[in-house]
Amino acid sequence: MSKPFAITLKPGTSLANLTGTWRTERPVYINRLPPCNNACPAGENIQGWLFHAESGDYEQAWRVLVQDNPLPAVMGRVCYHPCEGACNRGQLDESVGINSVERFLGDEAIKQGWKFDAPATSTGKKVLVVGAGPSGLSAAYHLARKGHRVEIQEAGPLAGGMMRFGIPKYRLPREVLDAEVARILDLGVRLTLNTKVANIEQSMKQGGFDAAFLAVGAHIAKRAFIPAGDAAHIVDAVSVLRSMEGEDKPMLGRRVVVYGGGNTAIDVARTAKRLGATEAIIVYRRTREKMPAHDFEVEEALQEGVMIKWLSTIKQAEEGSLTVEKMVLDDKGVPQPTGEFETMEADSLVLALGQDVDLSLLEGVAGLEISNGTVQVSPDMMTGFPGIFAGGDMVPSERTVTVAVGHGKKAARNIDAWLRGATYQPVAKHEIATFDKLNPWYYSDADKTVRPMLDMIRRQTSFDEVQGGLDETNALFEARRCLSCGNCFECDNCYGVCPDNAVIKLGPGKGFQFNYDYCKGCGLCVAECPCGAIKMVPEET
Amino acid sequence: MGFQPVKFYQTGTFTVGNRLLAPMDRSVQAGQTRSNSINSGHRACQGCGEALGARYAIDAAMAESNNQLIAVNATGCLEVFSTPYPESSWQVPWIHSLFGNAPAVATGVAAAMKVKGKTDVRVVAQGGDGSTTDIGFGCLSGMFERNDDVLYICYDNEAYMNTGVQRSSATPPAARTATTMPVGPEPGNVFGQGKNLPEIAMAHGIPYVATATVADLRDLEYKVRKAMKMHGARYIHLFVPCPLGWGTASSDTILMARLAKESGMFPVFEAEHGEVTGVLKIRRQVPVEEYMKPQKRFAHLFGTHARPDMVARIQAIADRNIRKYGLLEDEGN
């Protein structure tokens, strides 16, 4: 067809006009650090594993998860999930139930019998891990995956540390813990129980260990000076909780008073209730807002009938009774005595005032610095003695399972580097994907899934697990509530909203790239990216 | 209404694509093989809503017609920026004739297809608000009345942008244009009774009338595809913000469309044979100020010589839309 000159044009010929020359700013794809990942003490790539869970690929999700944390089923129960506190979705409706999805994945792994991949190589190096708590298990796991031979020496009769001897069964069923420990041991980690390391240098030399990671935990209960009559029944929380694992259950009486405001105080009070106490009363110096225990735990305890007496200190203990002084908070929130006293009945008083570390194994080791009852470590988790690393409750930090697991991972990376004569170089963190970087319009309204709770009678009378897990539908739903903050999740918005067709879609899983020949730099893709994974940068001048 | 209900998938149907959806449930725009009916290299301004809207609409029509489509274009920005000799951005058979005759030209094309028995070839006519609501109004009404087999799409950016932002009968009250300057006691465009073209189209009793915005792609595609499934005269009024004419950031084009809808300034609905059959509810209602403030064409209503009285009158227009079309969830409908 001979087409009339100029009147009729060939289709699509405007490709000859490179409108990219109009641009003064260019969009670039970036990755921002999601706040959940940033907040996770265990350094989990939460968004990463949620991504797979969103598509229903739970095994892949679990595998991504356990790259950082070998204990998802435990973590899904006992972690206080700072990730959820940081979750941007919290500003939209409610944060994503990361913890519940983690538990689902952990339970699914146990149910399906998923195993860790065997280490690809063997380095021939031997590492001693002291303590089979969360930190020690985590370090052992990561070291084993890096091809080192690992032996855990544990003073107690069972692995798990505080996970077993500090956390009640109703929060962490022991078969879950056992399954996750067993999976770590399946990697070839050797566990020696009932073996207290008395002298670390000696133990290392004897065993021919190239490095050691110390994670003995904090098992010694802190005492407070409370004038007490001889007949007063005063015990510490650590012993109470530990004895729950033995044959003989602790005898606390019908009216139990717990002194303290941390999670351990809550655990003991709830345990007492389950052991048959008609009254379990927590006495705490300050107010509920100031209480270190997590609010949801406090709430659950209250639901179960635990009572809490705020702004009170125990001044004296006698047989069957306590003397309590009322306190007030001063301007700075510090409790001050009022001089008002009262008496309350109590068959026993449980002190939950914190724990100390047994540092006896370090006696005589050169270069160590001990302060406030903890071992000081460098940022690479190494103590002052080369080759000896430490983590968990025995180093200065928040004392949670998740932090401990994080320590184990971090220490393992550094031990691995040290063993290779290198220094571990952490990957630089991206800028955090804060809420203002997102375009939340695009996320559908979806309230958080509520996890099922055990009925109240059983909560008050048995040690059955209180909080249930999600089923698959719920877990999928919850995973899909993730906003994928800061990282492209292939929603195609940039591809769709570009008026100049200057975004090239590379195909599923491959993301996008800009066609700068035609991109005019309008910035629509940036504005309409739901998750803040594009930014504008000035063109070079 | 507005789009096929989709199971909750992270972003529902608000984003262009959704990797969690089955391919057949995804938008045309998410597809790697979408037609790109209007190709790269066109000379629209940065962030042009009309270029975007045209690709959205024509790609959807292409998909629904199995690429058997002919497009007719009125004079206007879209025509000028897409076909400056010697280059054309169109990848569909396309004709531009005049400012005011796109509906009639489309009628002619449709008649030719009918007479030649090419029943699979479908015809779309398109124009801006000037050509649709003003100069081409007569032809449009004629096309409607005859119920010619044409889908007419109006890209409404509320003024004559091609000629330098002059008022059209789709320009909102109080808006600044080159012919309604923000001076005098009633600055900007007059508060008239308006010219509601979708309702005028409905008054013709044609099979399908719908409004849509570039901020609700799925809804737009659903409407274009629905319209393309029908025969006879069909009308889609597509709201396409203009960064140049409105004085907004080029990156805010979709935001503006969204706020127009969420404030009630632009009701999004569909109608069959003259009766409203569905509305797209407001999802997160905003006052009209939130929509107006980022736009320089309304700047004279805010700031030092603020005119809250005029803003209130515009809010009243939005409120009336909300009542009339039942745009809020709790208002029935």
Add this chain to the structure above:
Amino acid sequence: MFQIRVHGRGGQGVVTAAEMLSVASFEEGRHAQAFPSFGSERTGAPVVAFCRISDKEIRLREPIMEPDAIIIQDPTLLHQIDVFAGLKLDGYVLLNSRHSIEELGLGELVKGRQAERFCTLPATELGLKHVGRPIPNVPLLAGFAALSGIIRLESVIKAINEKFSGKVAAGNVAAATEAYNLVKEMMTGGAHA
């Protein structure tokens, strides 16, 4: 060339009369040209139509100002416009009326002309009688054929059958035939003359 002018009112079939006259002439193998006084007249308004008949091609396009024959479909026009303007001295006049030329007070007009070329015919009544409508054009055409001999009745009947069909055609043929005979009778009988 023979030129006819038809006067009447809108709705009386004036233009049709001229056209049928041209068709009748065409049927006789002659050239004919019929045209209206192109206007925007509505029902009831005075209307004029023209017809030229010739044995060779007709090129002339001017209105007929000096007709060889005038057919007046409505006698009330006599008092309103100069229907006889330009009538040739030897011209024909056929008037739709039950009254005679004299009764209509047209004696003056006939003076100095050929009185046998002036004739009236109750065409409206004939139309009513045969077609059921007071349309006088067809009877007048037939009457004109009888009066002038310019065309034959058979040609008028052919034109009728070309224009109409069925009952209407048959009625018109009947009306035409009666009109033709009536005029012939008047001419030979001289009853009115």
Add this chain to the structure above:
Amino acid sequence: MLKQTEGSKAVAEAISLCRPEVICAYPISPQTHIVEALGEMVKAGRLTPCEFINVESEFAAMSVAIGASAAGARAYTATASQGLLFMAEAVYNASGLGLPIVMTVANRAIGAPINIWNDHSDSLSQRDSGWMQLFAETNQEAVDLHIQAFRLAEELSMPIMVCMDGFILTHAFERVDIPSQQQVDAYLPPFEPRQVLDPAEPVSIGAMVGPEAFMEVRYLAHAKQMQAIERIPQLAAEFKQAFGRDSGGLIRTYCTEDAETIIIAMGSVLGTIKDTVDEMRLEGHKIGVLGIISYRPFPLAQVRAALINSKRFLVLEKSLAVGMGGIVATDVRMAVTGTGLKGFTAIAGLGGRPITKASLHKLFREAEGEALPPVTFLDLDWEAVNKQLERERQTRRSGPVAENILHDKGIVSAKFG
């Protein structure tokens, strides 16, 4: 087949024989009978396949034709007067896009004052639109020109107006030979568009063309009409061979061989002129006639050749370039540039004013005697005009001009209501 029929009906039959695929109809006198007849044919199924579209305006009529033609359909419409002006933008567009639309213009005056009668102001106002304009002298020629027009338009991919005098031809019953379908099919091949909207081979038609190419586009349109100068006589010759009739062509001469005075005109008035010339010839006047059939393209060389051996010419035209004089005359004068021929212009028949043999006799004699001013207004009522001019000299508000003149002429305006 020979028929005694109305011009409009004859043209409608001719159009039908050309197998148009899309017909756009909007009523305006005096073209209505054409599209009415076509509408009936389509509805009755006698013209098929064809889409008959009742549009809402002439602007839409031409626009629908544009769309149809661009989509590869043979498109036809008809208009007149104000209607042509109302579609003017689309008229230019159709030619600019090179769409071979054929349109009948039933020539009629342009108001105000509103006037439904014949003159050539309408199509001549579209002189520069890029459309070819062919003027019919008789209804037979109108029939024949339409058949030739489709062929020419489609060969060149340019639109054509076939102009026929409103009422004088459109409403005249006369003898017309309507060709057979076989004859027309043999002469006019199916429409093979030069550009077409087709999903199988997409193109963009109607691009914006800037200074860098616009002149070339315009020149190419001009070149098309120059080609038409070649093709029109050839197509007329082929037509004669196929149909046995002289019809069309660029110009037609009558008694010009020895003529000293040549009268030039377009359209149906040529018949009256020829009758007048015949009568003058009988009296020994050396006078002839030059009919222009193809007004656009204007056959400069052919007109020059036809006039070169005469002494003087008179252009009698039914149009007026207000403030200037003749429209056709200007073109004719260009054709004879440098010949030294004496030329006169007579403006005649505006708004349907009858052009009578009597007036022509007088006019032609004056032309022969070169006793005419350069521009003559035939049968102008000087008394009425002068009275009005005088009134205006005296009073600023002298009342409605048309009304005044009608009063002066003693005609009751109500009669024209």
